[in-house]
Amino acid sequence: MADDRDPAAIPEAPAKAEVPETVQEAIRTLIHWAGDDPTREGLVDTPARVARAWKEYCQGYGEDPRIHLSRIFEEVGGYDEIVLLKDIPFQSHCEHHMAPIIGKAHIAYLPRDHVVGISKLARVLHGFARRLQIQERLTAEVADCIWDALKPHGVAVVIEASHACMTARGVRTPGVTMVTSRMMGVFRDDERSRREVLALIGC
Ligand SMILES: Nc1nc2c(ncn2[C@@H]2O[C@H](COP(=O)(O)OP(=O)(O)OP(=O)(O)O)[C@@H](O)[C@H]2O)c(=O)[nH]1
Ligand SMILES: [Zn+2]
Secondary structure, rough: OOOOOOOOOOOOOOOOOOHHHHHHHHHHHHHHHHHOOOOHHHHHHHHHHHHHHHHHHHHHOOOOOOHOOOOOOOOOOOOOEEEEEEEEEEEEEOOOOEEEEEEEEEEEOHHHHHHHHHHHHHHHHHHHHHEEEEHHHHHHHHHHHHHHHHOOOOEEEEEEEEEEEHOOOOOOOOOOOOOEEEEEHHHHHOOOHHHHHHHHOOO
8 A cells, every 4th residue: 555644744743642631730839839830831831841840750669670680691601700780871860859869870790600781780770760769778679679670699789879959959969879789699608799890890
């Protein structure tokens, strides 16, 4: 059958998710409380946009990050050293102010018999980061998830991040980085292994 679509036609924008009226009303209330008029033209579509943006920031609630670690590779050619995924950029939001937490994570493990695809470590990170968080819990959740799923000899997670609730408001102190770490297995119990992984991470 002939395709009679005009190839030069502008494709339609994808349909946007419906946002319940109660959610939009809550955002209108906030805009009004902040001092603006939610009915003015520039703000009319803002409540729905904000709501969709928040669904995206909080996508992690819709997934169980453990699923990313279900596919393992056993043919590793005898590889038995540290695997490190370094400088993984991520974004989260703090549960106190719902302000952005922006930083990078370093995730390492010492495999026991099998490894996972490296992208999966970043997927686990994003699964927990796309929620309302404190950095300590984010660090612990990523490490615990890898520990439980892979049963490796060791896991090390180090996160360095800047919190907009400290830079853009409140104490307004830019340039501050919060560093958290969770060491498990040999990286916790064996000083030499701990030093080795921290040296690889560059801490
Ligand atoms: N430990 C920890 N604290 C965080 C994190 N994100 C934000 N905070 C802090 O959470 C605290 C909340 O303190 P509150 O006194 O309840 O809130 P606040 O009056 O807005 O505090 P200020 O930010 O100091 O203005 C602040 O000190 C934030 O800096 C995090 O990931 N971990
Ligand atoms: Zn905060």
